[in-house]
Amino acid sequence: GAAAEGRPVNEELRNLSLSGHVGFDSLPDQLVNKSTSQGFCFNILCVGETGIGKSTLMDTLFNTKFESDPATHNEPGVRLKARSYELQESNVRLKLTIVDTVGFGDQINKDDSYKPIVEYIDAQFEAYLQEELKIKRSLFNYHDTRIHACLYFIAPTGHSLKSLDLVTMKKLDSKVNIIPIIAKADTIAKNELHKFKSKIMSELVSNGVQIYQFPTDEETVAEINATMSVHLPFAVVGSTEEVKVGNKMAKARQYPWGVVQVENENHCDFVKLREMLIRVNMEDLREQTHTHHYELYRRCKLEEMGFKDTDPDSKPFSLQETYEAKRNEFLGELQKKEEEMRQMFVMRVKEKEAELKEAEKELHEKFDLLKRTHQEEKKKVEDKKKELEEEVNSFQKKKAAAQLLQSQAQQSGAQQTKKDKDKKK
Amino acid sequence: MDPLRRSPSPCSSSRPSSPRTPPCEMFGRVGIEAVLDQMKIKAMKMGFEFNIMVVGQSGLGKSTMMNTLFKSKVWKTTLPGSVVPIPQTLQLHSVTHVIEEKGVKLKLTVTDTPGFGDQINNDRCWDPILGYINEQYERYLQEELLITRQRHIPDTRVHCCVYFVPPTGHCLRPLDIECLQRLCRTVNVVPVIARADSLTIEEREAFRRRIQQNMRAHCIDVYPQKCFDEDINDKILNSKIRDRIPFAVVGADREHLVDGRCVLGRKTKWGIIEVENMAHCEFPLLRDLLIRSHLQDLKDVTHNVHYENYRVIRLNESHLLPRGPGWVNLAPASPGQLTTPGPSKTCRRAREDPEDGF
Numbered sequence A: 001g002a003a004a005e006g007r008p009v010n011e012e013l014r015n016l017s018l019s020g021h022v023g024f025d026s027l028p029d030q031l032v033n034k035s036t037s038q039g040f041c042f043n044i045l046c047v048g049e050t051g052i053g054k055s056t057l058m059d060t061l062f063n064t065k066f067e068s069d070p071a072t073h074n075e076p077g078v079r080l081k082a083r084s085y086e087l088q089e090s091n092v093r094l095k096l097t098i099v100d101t102v103g104f105g106d107q108i109n110k111d112d113s114y115k116p117i118v119e120y121i122d123a124q125f126e127a128y129l130q131e132e133l134k135i136k137r138s139l140f141n142y143h144d145t146r147i148h149a150c151l152y153f154i155a156p157t158g159h160s161l162k163s164l165d166l167v168t169m170k171k172l173d174s175k176v177n178i179i180p181i182i183a184k185a186d187t188i189a190k191n192e193l194h195k196f197k198s199k200i201m202s203e204l205v206s207n208g209v210q211i212y213q214f215p216t217d218e219e220t221v222a223e224i225n226a227t228m229s230v231h232l233p234f235a236v237v238g239s240t241e242e243v244k245v246g247n248k249m250a251k252a253r254q255y256p257w258g259v260v261q262v263e264n265e266n267h268c269d270f271v272k273l274r275e276m277l278i279r280v281n282m283e284d285l286r287e288q289t290h291t292h293h294y295e296l297y298r299r300c301k302l303e304e305m306g307f308k309d310t311d312p313d314s315k316p317f318s319l320q321e322t323y324e325a326k327r328n329e330f331l332g333e334l335q336k337k338e339e340e341m342r343q344m345f346v347m348r349v350k351e352k353e354a355e356l357k358e359a360e361k362e363l364h365e366k367f368d369l370l371k372r373t374h375q376e377e378k379k380k381v382e383d384k385k386k387e388l389e390e391e392v393n394s395f396q397k398k399k400a401a402a403q404l405l406q407s408q409a410q411q412s413g414a415q416q417t418k419k420d421k422d423k424k425k
Numbered sequence B: 001m002d003p004l005r006r007s008p009s010p011c012s013s014s015r016p017s018s019p020r021t022p023p024c025e026m027f028g029r030v031g032i033e034a035v036l037d038q039m040k041i042k043a044m045k046m047g048f049e050f051n052i053m054v055v056g057q058s059g060l061g062k063s064t065m066m067n068t069l070f071k072s073k074v075w076k077t078t079l080p081g082s083v084v085p086i087p088q089t090l091q092l093h094s095v096t097h098v099i100e101e102k103g104v105k106l107k108l109t110v111t112d113t114p115g116f117g118d119q120i121n122n123d124r125c126w127d128p129i130l131g132y133i134n135e136q137y138e139r140y141l142q143e144e145l146l147i148t149r150q151r152h153i154p155d156t157r158v159h160c161c162v163y164f165v166p167p168t169g170h171c172l173r174p175l176d177i178e179c180l181q182r183l184c185r186t187v188n189v190v191p192v193i194a195r196a197d198s199l200t201i202e203e204r205e206a207f208r209r210r211i212q213q214n215m216r217a218h219c220i221d222v223y224p225q226k227c228f229d230e231d232i233n234d235k236i237l238n239s240k241i242r243d244r245i246p247f248a249v250v251g252a253d254r255e256h257l258v259d260g261r262c263v264l265g266r267k268t269k270w271g272i273i274e275v276e277n278m279a280h281c282e283f284p285l286l287r288d289l290l291i292r293s294h295l296q297d298l299k300d301v302t303h304n305v306h307y308e309n310y311r312v313i314r315l316n317e318s319h320l321l322p323r324g325p326g327w328v329n330l331a332p333a334s335p336g337q338l339t340t341p342g343p344s345k346t347c348r349r350a351r352e353d354p355e356d357g358f
Helices: A024-038 A054-061 A114-133 A163-172 A190-206 A219-229 A270-280 A282-304 A312-424 B034-046 B062-070 B127-145 B174-186 B201-217 B232-244 B283-293 B295-316
Strands: A013-015 A040-047 A079-089 A092-102 A149-154 A178-182 A242-245 A248-255 A258-261 B048-055 B093-101 B104-112 B160-165 B189-193 B255-258 B261-268 B271-274
Touching: A024 B034, A024 B048, A024 B093, A024 B104, A024 B283, A024 B295, A040 A054, A040 A114, A040 A282, A054 A092, A054 A149, A054 A270, A079 A114, A092 A114, A092 B034, A114 A163, A114 A282, A149 A163, A163 A178, A178 A190, A178 A270, A219 A270, A242 A258, A270 A282, A270 B034, A282 B034, B048 B062, B048 B127, B048 B295, B062 B104, B062 B160, B062 B283, B127 B174, B127 B295, B160 B174, B160 B283, B174 B189, B189 B201, B189 B283, B232 B283, B255 B271, B283 B295
Parallel strands: A013 B093, A040 A092, A040 A149, A149 A178, B048 B104, B048 B160, B160 B189
Antiparallel strands: A079 A092, A242 A248, A248 A258, B093 B104, B255 B261, B261 B271
16 A cells, blocks of 8 residues: 655745746736626725715715715614625726714714624624634625725814714724724815814824724835825815816815815815725725734634634644534533423413313304204194194084084975975975 | 615614625726736735646656746656656655746645556555645645634645646546546646657547546546636636647657757657647647636635535534534544545536536
């Protein structure tokens, strides 16, 4: 027989020089082609007060009109509303999901406002984790709903962050990539804007809020990311209305005192936001969500469930033991449930039987009653019949007697008439 | 038609439904297609991995073929006449190189199987090979199951197994059949007719047809597997490939001068066999399949199908009762279990494909 040498022998990492064109430079294209045929998922969470311009900004970013019914201010709590769309640009198919926080900031008591948001984000991680843990799973065509970017809309007060903002962002920063933006930035004067931005950033730092860092480790994007980071939080204006500026139509907001052009970098940071969110870092946002935020969630969740990576030797075993225990627990519960159900079933059967017996007894009684009644009626009828017969009989007798009398009378009458005739002669 | 039909909004803690909405119209460029370049840049920075295994008897030119494929000295080839002892047992031997082309870095691992099929009694000679392949799946699985995982799990799984069929000209030998059957259930197999220069073109064609018949008769499903064709384009492309498998190849790592050109070839007394000349042999088809067009697909099928199949078996191993999703038991695998032939592949798409030919 053949003995097995399971481990590869002699593994060294050498850089080989190629004597000609091999052709694996097509690999990035091969990789990307796979993804284009499947489509990409990108999920944005918009956190901000009602009326702050979340929907308008999304419409502006993606050059389309997503929906039109604005929310009211009467929501009893914060509700997350997710909507999915399919966008296509050249050969790229994007499955975009926009999640809105309806009612955020409207309540008098905002203590629990962050909770539904955290729950939603966790629920998406949980769904992915469940799929990943399945025995028969299909991850390659899983519709990824994990939030890749959280746009946090800061109200343009011009002063500082609200405490709701700080609390919420602090709760979210370990779960999602936060990109803070100042909404409706056309209501802030330019000189105030700079101070506002600095105040916000320093407050974020002093409160230890980790916002998304545009990556600077890759040389092709390092420069643009570094330049853009300086302008955080982006002061944006959203608009889907077009106004004539010069000899072109541009997305803008028209005021009596002037026109705020959305795509004019002197007017607002919309272009910067679009660059960072879509054109430069979309893939990085997705990657960070998967390799950092999701892994953190997974680790916490599994540790919570009692799993550990101890020393290398016993790794599989600690996992195994815990799983065994869980499995037995689960089986025990199943058995208990089964027993309960069986008991209930037996009881129900007994009850039903008793009911049926009752019904049967009643039926028998009814039948007996009916029989008796029938017999009584029959007797009555027979009695009456007898009476009638007797009456008939006596009538017949009377009739016969009467007839006899009548015939006797006739005979004697005839005799008399004959006697009278004889006398006359 | 209303282009803005949207999927119903769910309640807060559930997942949004998968979009079955018609596409949204965008007025003007958004810049979504930039994500493709972003992906490419990231992929190039990370580098690529590719693991290939060559299976076949000694003397069929496996090492030379690898050198020819990757245009470099992957292996030291054994010169004719030199005394190289044939190993008494089958020993797998891997070597890893990093090669770079136009900024694309590829970490290539080639695993050789010297001693395969060389013994007098070759019974179960596939065991070490299957064991090696399964061991790589096991490694990956263990890494994947850790609580604290690496950002990028190193991939040592065999993405492609090139099986060298000796150019007998007749049909597949029992050893080939046994081996191919088992290998195909665990890994992507690309069979080739080795040293095809000893066969004429007509003999090659006849040999190829007979081998194809053998494979059909024994349900040997080689790469590219029909059930993984995703769409009509895939089907057309892959059917052409399937028609020519096994490729009749010749390997060479020496250059010669032919008509003023420098070509890779084998010099014989009756002529120079140009390796990259389609009229001489089908090496370019093999190279294009393995490297230029289907490399990523080989990796994807390994990851999404073969690895998942292995994982299902492993996770189900000591279960005696049916399990729901999420329950896992990781009893350590006993040595005998992993070399038995696994179940047939589950198709990536649930489509039934009634037609046999195309």
